[in-house]
Amino acid sequence: MTSEINDDEPLLRVSGLSKFYGARVGCEDVSFELWPGEVLAVVGESGSGKTTLLNCLATRLIPSSGNVSYRMRDAEMRDIYRLSEAERRFLMRTDWGFVHQNPADGLRMTVSAGANVGERLMAVGERNYGSIRGTATDWLGRVEIAADRVDDEPRAFSGGMRQRLQIARNLVTHPRLVFMDEPTGGLDVSVQARLLDLLRGLVADLGLSAIVVTHDLAVARLLSHRMMVMKDGRVIEHGLTDRVLDDPHAPYTQLLVSSILQV
Structure with missing residues (x-):
């Protein structure tokens, strides 16, 4: 890692974040801090507000109120909504990653696997073709895609391979913060298990915050240190993942956990 960040300070600080769509609540009054190397899971049923929150944090949506500050590589805490459009785009291409549920949303489907990974390297200033191709091939190996597929287009890949390629594309620049939106959604159980194992290893090896x-x-338990439970746009429980899952305090969390156990 090339980060100069002080691990005694949070990487991300969220205060009173709300997003309304007219009278409808997307998320309301969400506050938390995320620390370097920490993985936070945001869980809840469909419509709970978790995706709205994620999109606000990743600047894909502008919130109705509240503040999100990010500690830049120079250690300065910056309000992400006051960054220029160019600064935000640069952040998304370099220091941040975003893994979509549907990998087609995070890949260029008509260029090669190697080019998908290589584009991120070019965004951080890499210009040597041989070096880019070598790094791309190495990263394909890290996400269990054979080197001889480097020139194949993602549309020739299975869903699981596309998701692993999207992960390689996001992680090749060693971002410090990665947003993941249902990263195992839509995959069958055996593919999910393999992908989760891979993700857990990469996050730990790279010291990522996510x-x-x-x-x-089950995804939350395997990947995260801490967990927030959302319902109707609000955080109703927040704590260490094992504590929340093994000793849930909120009735809604208890219901979520018991319904999983009964399946």
Whole structure:
């Protein structure tokens, strides 16, 4: 890692974040801090507000109120909504990653696997073709895609391979913060298990901070250190993942956990 960040300070600070769509609540009064190397899971049923929150944090949506500050590589805490459009785009291409539930949303489907990974390297100033191709091939190996597929287009890949390619594309620049929106959604159980194992290893190896939105409590337990439970746009429980899942305090969280156990 090339970060100069002080691990004694949060990487992301969220205060009173709300997003309204007219009279409808997307998310309301959400506050938390995310620390370097920490993985936070945001869980809840469909419509709970977790995806709205994620999109606000990733500047894909502008909130109605509240503040989100990010500690830049120079250690300065900046309000992400006051960054220029160019600064935000640069952040998304370099220091941040975003893993979509549908990998087609996070890949260029008509260029090669190697080019998908290489584009991120070019965004951080890499210009040597041989170096870019070598790094791309190495990263394909890290996400269990054979080197001889480097020139294949993602549309020739299975869903699981596309998701692993999207992960490689996001992580190749060693971002410090990765947003993940249902990263195992739509995959069959055996593919999910393999992908989760891969993700957990990469996050730990790279010391990444991540915010993972999921409705799957097993995903939250496997990947995250801390967990927020959302209902109707509000955070109703927040704590260490094992504590929340093993000793849920809020009735809604108890219901979520018991319904999983009864399946």
